[in-house]
Structure formats: structure tokens, C-alpha cells
Amino acid sequence: MQVTDLYVSAPGKAILHGEHAVVHGKVALAVSLNLRTYLRLKADTFGKVCINLPNIDTFLSWDLSQLKQLVTYGKVDEVQCLDAELVRRLREFIGVSNGSLDTCSMANLSFLYLYLFCICFLSELPSLTLTVWSELPTGAGLGSSAAYSVCLAAALLCASGAIPPPLKEWEHTARWCQEELELINSWAFQGEMIIHGNPSGVDNAVGTWGGMLRFLAGKIIPLSRVPLLRILLTNTKVPRSTKVLVAGVKDKINKFPSIMVPVLDSVDAISCTCEKVLSEMTCEPITGEHYNILEELIDINQHHLNVMGVGHPALDRLCQVTLAKGLHSKLTGAGGGGCGITLLRPGSTVQELKDCGFDCWETSIGGPGVQQHSAISVKEEILEILNYY
Numbered sequence: 001m002q003v004t005d006l007y008v009s010a011p012g013k014a015i016l017h018g019e020h021a022v023v024h025g026k027v028a029l030a031v032s033l034n035l036r037t038y039l040r041l042k043a044d045t046f047g048k049v050c051i052n053l054p055n056i057d058t059f060l061s062w063d064l065s066q067l068k069q070l071v072t073y074g075k076v077d078e079v080q081c082l083d084a085e086l087v088r089r090l091r092e093f094i095g096v097s098n099g100s101l102d103t104c105s106m107a108n109l110s111f112l113y114l115y116l117f118c119i120c121f122l123s124e125l126p127s128l129t130l131t132v133w134s135e136l137p138t139g140a141g142l143g144s145s146a147a148y149s150v151c152l153a154a155a156l157l158c159a160s161g162a163i164p165p166p167l168k169e170w171e172h173t174a175r176w177c178q179e180e181l182e183l184i185n186s187w188a189f190q191g192e193m194i195i196h197g198n199p200s201g202v203d204n205a206v207g208t209w210g211g212m213l214r215f216l217a218g219k220i221i222p223l224s225r226v227p228l229l230r231i232l233l234t235n236t237k238v239p240r241s242t243k244v245l246v247a248g249v250k251d252k253i254n255k256f257p258s259i260m261v262p263v264l265d266s267v268d269a270i271s272c273t274c275e276k277v278l279s280e281m282t283c284e285p286i287t288g289e290h291y292n293i294l295e296e297l298i299d300i301n302q303h304h305l306n307v308m309g310v311g312h313p314a315l316d317r318l319c320q321v322t323l324a325k326g327l328h329s330k331l332t333g334a335g336g337g338g339c340g341i342t343l344l345r346p347g348s349t350v351q352e353l354k355d356c357g358f359d360c361w362e363t364s365i366g367g368p369g370v371q372q373h374s375a376i377s378v379k380e381e382i383l384e385i386l387n388y389y
């Protein structure tokens with residue numbers, strides 16, 4: 001089968017409420033960002049598979065003859081849990097231990113896993129080059145791992161013929177149908193499992209469908225009527241690992257179930273209350289009281305996240321500095337550093353926070369989920385990077 005060249009992209013996300021609790025079956029509210037990860041897949045004839053990941057300084061290639069020995073003949077549309085045996089063989093192949101948190105190893109492992117699985121029902125492994133470039137900071141709570149996994153899943157499922165490339169000749173961008181998105185999402189979840197260990201699936205759902213979502217135990221409900229919220233993102237630039245933080249919360253819950261379960265229940269109630277307020281804001285005039293409630297929910301949740309052990313002094317500082325300007329912040333994503341979100345009221349300005357030395361920017365939320373692009377619809381500076389390799 002002839003593999004077609006293609007460009008795809010998927011958005012990062014911000015979790016408004018419910019991070020960590022969502023891993024334990026509670027509600028999360030999450031929204032896509034206008035920052036995206038882009039992937040270019042190019043068919044080659046060199047008998048190699050090459051992956052270029054300039055964000056993390058990783059450029060690797062493997063001979064098809066080496067990879068053929070690792071192939072598992074599974075069924076592409078039946079993806080429930082990881083194939084532990086394939087993961088073990090791949091770890092051995094790239095020389096990475098089970099507990100490794102190394103950025104490059106995790107990215108390679110998830111790529112090779114999806115490549116081998118997607119391609120396994122083709123008669124020949126295709127020779128291809130994949131280049132990924134992201135506008136998202138890596139490992140900062142904005143779902144870069146999920147955007148990466150969603151792009152890989154979409155491109156490799158297309159390359160394997162499991163889904164068609166949706167773009168028509170005259171179109172600039174195009175999306176897949178619901179059934180195909182579900183397949184992309186389930187494959188992206190596999191990639192997340194390799195990178196995270198125990199993901200809830202909320203991040204890959206936002207990367208796949210975009211917009212604002214309510215996520216509960218794998219059930220995804222798009223929220224179509226949401227008010228235009230202004231959200232400020234601040235990167236504390238403190239590095240952290242989602243895998244480690246998620247495992248830490250699990251340990252705490254196991255150690256103190258009677259203390260931690262009510263905290264998770266409270267976060268669940270925060271997400272539900274927030275969803276109710278957001279829905280009210282779309283059908284009645286928006287008042288200061290709506291903002292007061294949203295701000296109180298942010299404060300309470302931030303305290304809960306500290307109780308879960310995923311805070312950081314840099315995030316405390318963000319909360320204090322923004323509060324001094326009358327604004328309310330919480331961490332977003334796994335915490336332990338990474339990014340925080342601040343709810344901006346109409347009329348509030350960002351400059352004062354920038355003056356405090358924060359790396360912050362106002363983001364527009366609710367962008368489209370995974371999509372295929374024509375070359376012309378990819379921003380010039382990104383196209384240049386993708387086509388460089």
C-alpha cells in the first residue's frame with residue numbers, strides 16, 4: 001500500500017478543574033488551547049523509519065529489518081490495554097529501563113509502539129520519516145504528551161490505511177468522522193499509557209475532539225454552550241513529570257483513603273458546580289457574582305491540589321502575586337511546577353503580571369481537535385521546521 005505524505009496537528013489543553021481526581025473516576029472540565037503540535041509524515045524508499053523531534057533534540061532512525069523482528073500481529077481496531085510483551089521487547093530494543101522518565105525514551109517508545117501496531121496488518125512495514133514540532137512547552141501541564149500521541153495516532157492510522165486522510169484537494173484543513181476520531185483517541189490513549197503510566201484519557205480526548213469537554217470515567221461530553229472565558233497561562237518553568245505526580249497521588253490515596261477520598265469527592269463537586277455556573281453564564285446576563293463563584297472554586301481546588309501533594313512554591317507565588325492584583329489562579333495539569341491558569345475578568349490586563357517576571361500569555365480556548373492540513377494551511381515558521389528534515 002502506498003503511504004501518502006500528510007500534515008496533521010492536535011491542540012494542547014488546560015484542565016479547568018479535576019486534574020488528578022479524574023484519574024480516580026471523578027469529573028474533569030478541560031478545554032483545548034490555541035497552541036498545537038504539528039506532525040509531518042513523509043513516505044520514503046530508504047528502507048528506514050526516521051523520527052525527528054526537534055523540541056526534545058531527538059533524531060533517530062531504524063532499519064526496517066530491525067523493526068520487522070519486533071512486529072506483533074494484533075488487530076488494529078481492538079485496542080483496550082497495552083500489549084505488555086511488545087512494550088517489554090521495545091524497552092529492550094531501545095535500551096530503556098521500566099522506571100525511566102527520560103523524555104526522549106518515552107517519546108521513542110510511544111512512537112515505535114504505535115508504529116508497529118498500526119502497521120502490523122500491512123504486508124510490508126513502510127519506510128517513512130516523521131517530524132513533530134510543538135508550540136506547547138514539553139512537560140508543563142498543557143498536554144504536550146497527549147497532543148504528541150494524538151498526532152502520532154492520526155498519522156500512523158492513515159499510513160496503515162485503517163482510516164482515510166480526510167483532506168480533499170481543494171481544502172486547507174479537514175477532520176475525521178466520529179468513528180475515526182474514536183479510533184484515533186483510543187490509539188492516542190495507548191501512547192499516553194506509555195508516557196504516563198496511568199492516564200485518565202482526558203488529555204487525549206481534548207487533543208482529539210478539541211473544544212470544552214466534561215470527562216468522567218472515559219465518557220466524553222462536549223460542552224457546546226460555554227461563555228467566552230479569558231484565561232492567562234503562566235509557565236513557572238519548574239520541570240516535573242506527570243508520571244511521578246500521578247503515582248504520588250495514588251500512593252497518598254492508598255495510604256490515607258479516608259482522608260483523600262473526600263478531597264477527590266470535593267474536586268468532583270467543584271467541577272460540577274463550575275459546569276453549572278458556566279452554563280448559567282451562557283443563558284443569563286453575566287454578573288460579577290458569576291465571576292466571584294468561579295474564583296472561589298479556583299481557590300478551593302488549588303488548596304485541594306496542595307493537599308494531594310502536587311503543589312510547588314513557584315505555583316504558590318503565582319497565586320499570591322495574582323491575588324494581589326485581584327485575580328485567582330490554580331495549577332493546571334499534573335502540577336508540581338509546570339503551568340498555572342489565572343481567570344481574567346473582563347477588562348483585566350496582563351502587563352502587570354509580566355512586570356512581575358512571569359512568563360505568561362493570554363490564550364484563546366476551544367480550538368479544533370486533531371485535523372489534517374494542506375501544506376499551505378500550516379504556519380510558515382512551523383512548515384519550515386517540519387520540512388527541514
Ligand SMILES: Nc1ncnc2c1ncn2[C@@H]1O[C@H](COP(=O)(O)OP(=O)(O)O)[C@@H](O)[C@H]1O
Binds near residue numbers: 037132137148195243
Ligand atoms: N513535541 C514533542 N516531541 C517529542 N516528545 C514529546 C513532545 N511533546 C511531548 N512529548 C513527550 O511527552 C512527555 C511529556 O509529557 P508529560 O510529562 O505528560 O507532560 P505534559 O504536561 O506536557 O503532557 C515528554 O517527556 C515526551 O516524551
Ligand SMILES: C[C@@](O)(CCOP(=O)(O)O)CC(=O)O
Binds near residue numbers: 021140200202242335
Ligand atoms: C494529572 C492529570 O489529570 C493530567 C495530566 O496532564 P499533563 O500531562 O500534566 O498535561 C492526569 C490524567 O488525567 O491523566
Ligand SMILES: [Mg+2]
Binds near residue numbers: 143145146242
Ligand atoms: Mg501529559
